[in-house]
Amino acid sequence: MSPKHWLASLPGIRYIVDLRREIQAMRGDVARLRQTAEEHLGATTAQYADALLREPRYADARHLAHYEWRVHSQGGEDGIIAEVFRRIGTRTRTFVEIGVESGVECTTTLLLRQGWRGWWVEGDHANASLARTLFAPHVASGQLTIIEAMVSSSNVQALLRDAGAPADVDLLSVDIDRNTWHVWHALTALRARATVIEYNASFGPRLDWVIADDPAKSWNGTVDFGASLAACERLGREKGMSLVGCTLNGANAFFVEAALAETEFTGPFTAEALWEPPRYWLRRHGGHPTGPFG
Secondary structure (H helix, E strand, O other): OOHHHHHHHHHHHHHHHHHHHHHHHHHHHHHHHHHHHHHHHHHHHHHHHHHOOOOHHOOOOOOHHHOOOOOOOOOOOOHHHHHHHHHHOOOOOOEEEEEEOOOOOOOOOHHHHHHOOEEEEEEOOOHHHHHHHHHHHHHHHHHHHEEOOOOOOOOOOHHHHHHOOOOEEEEEEEOOHHHHHHHHHOOOOOEEEEEEOOOOOOOOOOOOEEEOOOOOOOOOOOOOEEOOOHHHHHHHHHHEEEEEEOOOOOOOOEEHHHHHHHOOOOOOOOOOHHHHOOOOOOOOOOOOOOOOOO
C-alpha cells in the first residue's frame, strides 16, 4: 500500500478528507443560493422600477429614466449617457472621470470601449495600479491616461492640465463622495458638453446644502457627504448647464449645456422636478457582472 493510500485509510485522516469534501460541497451550495438570490433580487427590483416608470411624472417618453441600462456603470448611467449623446451629438469623443476605482465599474468605461479617448483620476494606489494593469493596452496606445492622485478643489485643474487633458471634453464625470461638489466647482477651466455628478439624495429636492470643503477628509459612510441636488442644480446654472435628469436610484445627476437642454430635453430643469430619492438598492438590469474587456 502506498503511503498516500495508507494515510487515507486511517480513521482520523478519512474523517478530515470527508469533512473537506463536505465543506467544498457546501461552498458550492452557498454560491448557487447566492446566485439565485441575486437573480430574484434583480427581477424584483426590475419589476419595481417598471411600475415606478408608469407613474405620471415619467409619462413623457423622453424622460431619461426610461433609458437606463448597464454594461460597466454602477447603475443605469451607461444607457442615460448613450441617450444624452444621441440627442446632443459629440464633438471630441473625449472624457474626464474623477473617481474610477479600478475602472471596471464606472461611467466612462463603455465610452472607452467605443473608442473614446479619456483621462481617469484615482487616488487609491491599489485601484490605480489595478486599472493600469487591466487597461494596459489603452494606456500604452495613448487612448487612456490614468492620473494617480488624491484630488481636491485646489489641485484638480493642475492635475488635468499637467496630464494633457483638453479644455473641452464631451463628458465630465465626478464621483469622489465627500468633496464631489467642490471639485466640480473648481473646474473652471474645463468645459464639458455633458456632466455626470454624484449628488446626495438624502437632503430632498429643495434644500440647497453643501458639505464643507475639506481635502483631508473622506466619506465616513453616513449621509454627511457631497451636496444636495438643489446645490448641484445651482452650480450647474453658474456653469451654463441645465439639470436634465437623475438615475432612478438617486445617485447621479446629469447636466448638459443649457442651450442644448432647451431643444433636446423636457423641462422644467429643476431639482424639484427631477430629484430621485435614495434608492441605492435599486438595480434595473442584472445580467453578468462587470469586468475588463479585451
